Amino acid sequence: MNATLARPGAPAAPPSRPGAFELLLANRLSALGLVVFVLLAGAALLAPLLPLPDPDATAPANRLQPLLSVGHLLGTDHLGRDLLARLLHGTRVSLAVGIGATLVAAVLGTLVGLVAGYAGRWTDTVLMRLVDMLMAFPYILLALAIVAVLGPGLLNALYAIAIVNIPFFARNIRGAVIGLSRQPFVDAARLSGKGPVSVLLTEILPGVLPVVVVAMSSTIGWMILETAGLSFLGLGAQPPAADLGSMLGQARAQLFVAPHVAFVPGLAIFALVMSINLLGDGVRDVLDPRLRSGTLVRPQAVTEVRRAGVPEPGGAGAARLDVSGLSVAFRSGGDLAPAVRGVSFAIAPGECLGLIGESGSGKSVTALSLAGLVASPPAVITGGAVRLGGQDVLASPSLMQALRGRRIGYVFQDPLTTLHPLMSVGRQVAEAVAVHGAGGSMRDRAVALMERTGIRDAAARFDAYPHELSGGQRQRVGIAMALAGEPDILVADEPTTALDVTVQARILDLLRELRRERGLALLLITHDFGVVAGMCDRVAVMRRGEIVETGETRQVLARPAHPYTRRLIEAVPRPGEGRAFLQRMRGLA
Numbered sequence: 318m319n320a321t322l323a324r325p326g327a328p329a330a331p332p333s334r335p336g337a338f339e340l341l342l343a344n345r346l347s348a349l350g351l352v353v354f355v356l357l358a359g360a361a362l363l364a365p366l367l368p369l370p371d372p373d374a375t376a377p378a379n380r381l382q383p384l385l386s387v388g389h390l391l392g393t394d395h396l397g398r399d400l401l402a403r404l405l406h407g408t409r410v411s412l413a414v415g416i417g418a419t420l421v422a423a424v425l426g427t428l429v430g431l432v433a434g435y436a437g438r439w440t441d442t443v444l445m446r447l448v449d450m451l452m453a454f455p456y457i458l459l460a461l462a463i464v465a466v467l468g469p470g471l472l473n474a475l476y477a478i479a480i481v482n483i484p485f486f487a488r489n490i491r492g493a494v495i496g497l498s499r500q501p502f503v504d505a506a507r508l509s510g511k512g513p514v515s516v517l518l519t520e521i522l523p524g525v526l527p528v529v530v531v532a533m534s535s536t537i538g539w540m541i542l543e544t545a546g547l548s549f550l551g552l553g554a555q556p557p558a559a560d561l562g563s564m565l566g567q568a569r570a571q572l573f574v575a576p577h578v579a580f581v582p583g584l585a586i587f588a589l590v591m592s593i594n595l596l597g598d599g600v601r602d603v604l605d606p607r608l609r610s611g612t613l614v615r616p617q618a619v620t621e622v623r624r625a626g627v628p629e630p631g632g633a634g635a636a637r638l639d640v641s642g643l644s645v646a647f648r649s650g651g652d653l654a655p656a657v658r659g660v661s662f663a664i665a666p667g668e669c670l671g672l673i674g675e676s677g678s679g680k681s682v683t684a685l686s687l688a689g690l691v692a693s694p695p696a697v698i699t700g701g702a703v704r705l706g707g708q709d710v711l712a713s714p715s716l717m718q719a720l721r722g723r724r725i726g727y728v729f730q731d732p733l734t735t736l737h738p739l740m741s742v743g744r745q746v747a748e749a750v751a752v753h754g755a756g757g758s759m760r761d762r763a764v765a766l767m768e769r770t771g772i773r774d775a776a777a778r779f780d781a782y783p784h785e786l787s788g789g790q791r792q793r794v795g796i797a798m799a800l801a802g803e804p805d806i807l808v809a810d811e812p813t814t815a816l817d818v819t820v821q822a823r824i825l826d827l828l829r830e831l832r833r834e835r836g837l838a839l840l841l842i843t844h845d846f847g848v849v850a851g852m853c854d855r856v857a858v859m860r861r862g863e864i865v866e867t868g869e870t871r872q873v874l875a876r877p878a879h880p881y882t883r884r885l886i887e888a889v890p891r892p893g894e895g896r897a898f899l900q901r902m903r904g905l906a
């Protein structure tokens with residue numbers, strides 16, 4: 318690993334993002350695909366300019382010359398035609414037909430998918446049933462039937478291959494369109510007065526284009542193969558013209574006397590299709606922004622730890638959780654951009670520590686790093702220690718994994734995004750109970766937990782799905798799941814931000830009760846000074862990845878020592894302030 322880490326304490330410089338071509342080359346198989354494809358396609362394109370014999374000129378006296386013969390590097394076929402010349406000219410034809418068929422199928426399939434997905438109802442039903450009928454035929458039979466109607470020839474083979482592949486594009490695009498057309502930005506475009514065609518072209522098409530490109534990149538190789546198949550059967554390229562499939566077909570008769578005549582086009586088809594497929598995989602990956610930071614490359618179950626040493630404990634003897642010098646960075650290309658720098662704090666049993674700071678200051682990354690929950694790549698814990706009862710949890714990935722849920726429970730901001738939409742909430746709580754190996758009936762334990770978190774009629778609500786519950790009820794389910802492993806520490810990341818004030822008050826009451834009852838240590842992340850004042854014994858203020866001030870809540874709120882804390886407190890509007898607040902904000906900006 319040759320990633321460079323920005324100097325500690327320096328402002329987080331925006332990491333340099335690798336370009337698309339750099340990313341493509343970083344994937345070794347795709348780079349290999351690119352090299353092979355460029356060599357083959359380049360040689361094929363330049364074929365008319367190269368000093369090669371006429372690919373169609375026959376010379377029966379020279380028939381079936383072996384490889385490396387004088388004047389014929391790859392030998393000759395059964396009519397004495399130069400195999401290298403025919404191979405390069407044939408590759409041109411195969412490429413042209415493959416790419417042409419892909420384009421035709423992509424345009425028509427995208428059109429069908431756009432209209433069916435957006436219009437819905439009977440238009441969707443009719444179009445999709447037609448597509449299903451196309452798909453219900455074995456593709457080669459369908460292509461044969463189309464060529465039989467249109468007559469043999471390369472252009473007709475192209476049409477046949479394109480038609481056979483329309484369903485693939487139509488189905489993919491329809492799915493993407495259905496997802497996009499229910500997005501609020503599409504509703505906003507409709508409300509702004511845009512007509513269906515305009516919405517389709519300006520709002521939806523840009524969203525599905527990456528899907529089309531990915532589908533095309535993975536189909537070209539397949540189309541070349543299908544074209545070769547039709548030509549092999551004598552339905553594509555007609556003599557004397559050659560494409561890779563017809564060369565293979567004509568070589569069948571000499572397979573035992575001169576195997577190289579079949580081997581040469583066979584190998585070319587293999588190399589061409591493999592190179593395009595590898596390249597297509599690379600293109601697909603490059604189009605996914607998460608791959609730019611390596612998110613989808615070998616994801617790890619816990620955050621990667623690469624620290625030079627382990628700092629001494631913070632000295633808070635009775636601490637349940639002791640974090641010292643925690644630093645976390647995000648990998649981007651060859652750089653590591655720091656997000657959390659040297660953060661230290663401790664929480665005693667039954668204590669509540671509030672972590673406060675502006676958006677992007679590093680609160681969530683700090684909280685998630687405690688149990689190694691930030692995804693690697695791109696995250697790396699670059700320093701520090703997280704001690705639970707004196708044991709450094711960053712010491713091993715298995716330790717981090719084992720402590721999740723059992724010692725540290727998490728409650729997230731929006732349970733709708735963290736609960737499984739297709740599983741009943743009761744089952745999800747029961748699964749959390751089962752993971753932590755509690756005895757007895759899972760259902761009873763889950764219902765008891767749901768009751769404890771204040772879900773009324775918990776037994777009846779067991780089979781409800783997340784979308785059938787209110788925001789407050791969902792958050793209670795989230796808390797029930799977090800409590801399933803009976804953790805000592807609960808990390809609540811803005812647990813009430815998505816809720817209205819009355820529900821917010823009830824959820825905060827519940828957290829207070831749980832602290833009292835179980836002696837839970839609570840790390841509460843929030844933007845809200847009111848919540849901090851009402852809940853937390855101590856508060857730590859974060860700014861640009863560092864804790865700039867920490868202390869007793871009352872003291873920090875009444876007499877903030879750091880100018881940033883003062884500014885944060887001043888940024889809280891007070892009832893009746895009106896314009897004075899806006900003017901103060903302008904002064905702070």
Ligand SMILES: Nc1ncnc2c1ncn2[C@@H]1O[C@H](COP(=O)(O)OP(=O)(O)OP(=O)(O)O)[C@@H](O)[C@H]1O
Nearest residue numbers: 610647656674675676677678679680681682683695
């Ligand atoms: N996956 C990621 N890749 C790169 N950078 C990231 C990633 N996740 C977070 N960051 C960066 O880490 C920094 C801290 O983010 P974090 O989510 O901890 O902020 P926060 O204080 O919790 O903000 P908010 O209150 O808005 O949730 C930000 O600069 C953010 O851009």
